[in-house]
Amino acid sequence: MSKEVHSIDKDVADLASLGYKQELKRNLNFFSNFAISFSFISATTGIFSLFGFGLTTGGPAFIWSWPIVFVGQLLVGLTMGEVASHYPVAGSIYQWTKHLVGNTYAWFSGWIYLIALLATIASVDFGGAPYIAELMGLDAKNHTLLVIITAVMVILQTLINAFSVKLTALVNNIGMIAEIVAMIVLAIALFAVGVHHPFSFTFETAGTAGTGSYLPVFLAAMLTSTWVLFGFDSAGSLAEEVINPRRVVPKAITSSLFLTFIIGGLALWAFVLAIPNLDEATKAAVPLTYILEKNLGTGVSNAFVVLALIAIFVCGTAVQATVSRLLFSFGRDNNIPGSKLWAKMSKKHDTPVAAIVFSGLFTILLVLSASAETYIVNICVVGIYLAYLSVSIGALIARSRGWNSTTSPWNLGKWGLIVNLLSFLWGVFVIVNLCWPRSPDQPWYMNYSVPLLAIGVMLLGAVYYYSSVYPRDKALQGNSEPASFGLEKDL
Template sequence: MAESSEDTGLAQFGYKQELKRTLGIFHTFAAGISYISILTGTFQLFYLGMGQGGPAYWWSWPMVFVGQLMVALCFAELAGRYPVAGSIYNWAKRLSNPHVAWLAGWMMLTASVVSIAAVALAYQQTLPQISSVFQLVGTGSNATDSATNAVVLGALLILFTTVVNAFGVKLMARINSAGVFIELIAAVLLIIVLAANITRGPEVVTETHGTGAGNSLGYLGAFLTASLASAYVMYGFDTAASLGEESLNPRRNAPKAILRALVASFFLGGLILLFALMAVKDINAEELTTIGLQYVILDVLGPTVGKIFLWTVIIAITVCVLAVQTACIRMAFAMARDNNLPASRTLARVSPRFGTPVAPAVISGALAVGILAVNIGQPQIFAVITSIAIIMIYVAYLLVTVPMLIARLRGRWTAPETGFTLGRWGVPVNVLAVLWGLGMTVNLMWPRQEIYNPTEPYHWYLRWGAFLFVGGVALVGFAYYWLVLRHKTGVRAENACEPTEGS
């Protein structure tokens, strides 16, 4: 009876049930939290926050959490009402029109492919710290060697996640859930051991290390730049909803999974950052702004225990890439069954053997490796690729929260009869979600040299890379949609639900 009810939910969009419902509440929670991946994000970007804002950058963590919580609350309400694959795309379609929905899906799909590459680069910041054996290219003594080695390690990781995703949702869910369980245990243990080794008080988070000097906005300008280290982490919680067609009782479980993933990430990540700042032996060590948390772990815990924790970071990075690619595959499948992508017939086909869309898995993996390949030898690869991916995700989120707010203000939004609802708090929460999204998008795109072109050679197109790339993706993509795809859009017959008697 429950399965029939969820199938009826899909019928609202005109789709038949093709993906297998096998995922429980922990699986959906694990998908959301592995996409956020506190160990991946904090270990990959701590150096950026410290270098740009000093220890006081820690305050950007609760700031970003509050802003993203407003977005997550809106998404939780949508997840309870529309538990469907390609959540961002299908939500925008319900809230607005096919053009806005396509643009939201296109931005999210492109961002997901770029994110696969961006997250895979995190291997480079941890594996060589464990052993020099993982420095496959050169010695790692210069930025070019490190960037090229990052591409090699990242490509190997993407190959693994592509194979796992192609072989079915059950295998993906088992690996992802096991990885998340290890990551959560490791995060709690890391908090405990760092707390046991503190050398200074929490007032450390008031120190700026003079990072505001020379900035036209003083420390505010430095803090806004440093806040990107937190903004780059707390997103992707909507993945729990994108698995709605493969989840058991998604109307009830998806909203909980979204909110629990974000809240758990905030508390665990915030405590790791705080105790790391309190425990590191030398708060002025240059390695804090170059190596990051990896240096803190080895400095505080020693090489043996420290490397054990770094291996758990590698596990977290692995399941993070797995979750990002899983979300990417569901978005491609969702858009293709509406005939809204090239080669839609192939992309919308669910393998009868594996029960998953195999073509999107292979294509997304190949594209992500291609993005890495064209950046071989580019020291700027880390910040530029990461920034561009996150900007497009924030834009895609706005293409949901803005139409949702318009629907509320025009009286066209009706809360779900059962499940999660914001009730009378809907409008103020939605307003805050939109304002937050707009503000952070501007902050992310601002052409800062220290983000987009921090090392020589200095190129104007790198500094303006966010505007050029994001704008180009939006304009070229939408032009293709307007001239070609919009004339074909509509649920493909192979994916359409059968009409009920009397309809």
Template sequence: MSSSIPPSVKPGGHTPHDHDDAEHLKALGYASEFKRDMSAWANFSLGFTYLSPVVGVYTLFAYALATGGPPMIWSFLLVGLGQFTVALVFSEVVAQFPVAGGVYPWARRLWGRRYAWMTGWVYLVALLVTIASVVYGAGPYIASTLGFEANVNTTIMCALGLLALATVINLLGTKVLAVAAMVGFTAEIVGALAVGVWLLITHREHSLGVLFDSFGTGTGGGYLWVFAAAALIGVYQYYGFEACGDVAEEVPDPGRLIPKAMRRTIYIGGAAATFVCLALVLSVSDIPAVISGEDPDPVSTVLNDAFGATGAKVVLGIVLLSFLSCAMSLQAAASRLAYSYGRDGMIIGSALLRRFSPTRRVPPYALILAAVVPAAIVIGSKISTDAITKIISFAALGIYIGFQMVVVAALRARLKGWVPSGKYTLGRWGLPVNVAALIYGIVAIVNMAWPRTPDAPWYDNWIVALSGLVVIGAGLVYMIVHPLHDRSSGPYADAVPENRTKA
């Protein structure tokens, strides 16, 4: 039996891009320890499972439908367009600076060390909190599937079990992570399509006209305000594309492939999320009951009615796989960011965070950080479930703030003469797209932080904004007390021509 080496692969398993990728990274000031074992579709799958249409929609569907009625579904289109502009900006940056860690190294090259430190700090805290929120949110589903009562103790145990499994997958290396991401994507997209199609064929209760019927929500105060509140289902859905860039040193030809993966995450992930939401909306038999609070869990109601107890458990199995894939992808993103921090000597514990496993070719201590902190947050719910709710409230806001800090840095760099020079550029559309991304991001952040519970104590009413201020304030205090960032010798602020000239 003869064997042959494809023309795209050199002897030894190396592609023609390997040398170019290594040289590009060397020119950026780094020698990567990662293996480029992640294909273009695996990279997209990582972003898709981080975005996770099933997790996002199932988690917020009841809130969005009760708040704004069926028209809340249009937020997926509006938010998708807004986040697409952000993804385009990120695509230009990662094409020129394909360095592990995502928003932190991008902000470092576009602006400088201090700005990058704060960008990475906000984003890392948000990622760690998001991991906790995903595994904690999966707890009741796991308990239900296994036949346990979903109380605080069982939820914590199930969440920690899921977190441990995600950590083991990540510790096994890039190749295993890539395979797991592909499996997660396949299961989630097939499950989402199969469940959605089945609901539309066998359990459809409404025509498409219901998507324009608010069912009385917003009466008196105008529908715009309730739509803005309900639109959080879309706002919380469309991130994950940035994870494609977090693993830039593990993808061959990243300057070309990662921008494609980011756009695919928006296209396919957004379409899948919208379809899942549409199928659920058209299958809810009693929408007024959801709005009034009589049916607080319409997703379970629909699944049980459409599939029966046994079928609903099968669907829940797919949902659980989606939660696992999401947690796994979030961990990968957080660990690469922490590793990037450590490699540049930017934070206390850098010596551990930058350590690399010579066999698995992953940063084990950075991964452990991405497991221990979320686990501590989950365990904290034993003391106060209200406290964990307040902590988790920062998750999406922090991610959006991290995004916008990169968008602002890119805009500033453009105005100072930066011309993107990677394999993907927007050309003359770069500046207007950058401005559009900034405007969208500001609107989304204000919408997330806007107080909507006037009857609650003021600190609960403003909890999202306050959580953001606390994290940023803590970061500023750390920068003053322990200013390692000022001694970091890695390259920075070199996107702007005048800085390169001075260097």
């Protein structure tokens, strides 16, 4: 018996000890699991879409939010890695919090995460549609056209994800390599021919603070990095398809975050120093396109647009793979409407096809509204960070009940509690920064749209949970709150 086969058999038995039989097929090694996580984060997608916001909001100095957000997210990633090593089950955050705290807590963590992921697919794909329209010489402001382009992207992603996890992994592997190579080459090219300023220029605020403090402005500009550096948890969502997940998944989570930080930081530094004229850049329709065209020519700029579109497509594919596994995990526990359908596996393709198709159809429905895009972006970001915070809080609750975090193959040892506590504090800070109203001239419901959307989603979930799931679980548990799984013995 080969080492790989033996490892898979051990993983099947390991999953059974956590209460589930092996239904998804274990085809993913470290590289493929890492690629899915890296593609979900996708520095190229985020920076291409948000560089202009950061530059116009906080000036060149906004790039210093990148290492700050990275350190905070690394604390979250380390906490997740330790938990993922204990509970390598599809659905990541939903399953992690179920074992750490209990069913009710996990349901709401998974619910906000599910809605956020569905919104993320729409946000990513619809964000790429205008650039595809421009490359094709079509009207990039025609909403109907953008919806059609988005629908085509979603259909292709759905076909890839439904066909097999191997094909999903192959697409992500190719996309990841192309993204890394292209970003490095682009940064080197800009350093070689496009450096127009000394290093001190990276501290230039461009008058964005006016006569007041730069701190509030910097916190607003920090949202650029906040909107990019997430998605590394996706490695855990596919844990049941990973060989030796207790060791591989935590490494994929942390290493994808590290590489994104290095590649993205290098690119941001190059882009800022390559700004020919700061006033012109901040006034340009797409500041990053302006920088590339001025330094490298229109041809290279268009080539980078194509690269960004590939990254956007691969990112959307990774997000859809993640949300389908979460739906599968919810369905397997009979905890969501349509559970039997979402938990059904295709015998031919070894994928939860119904869950994948639903995520695609729901994405298309989301982008049909011409006024929904802002709300989609808001709920996808705040929802994911709320789900992340739930893991940090869940781990702290489990520790208070006696959970020994050092029993897994990948753990933080004596630093676990400190890292866990710091990740909690960071999560609270990010949520406050995301929800802080910054548009006093807008109607109140727009100014407070982020917290209002989060509250609305949770209230909608509460109606279903307490009318359907909770009464059933309470009856099964003998009229008591479903028990915590936090003290389960790990292998």
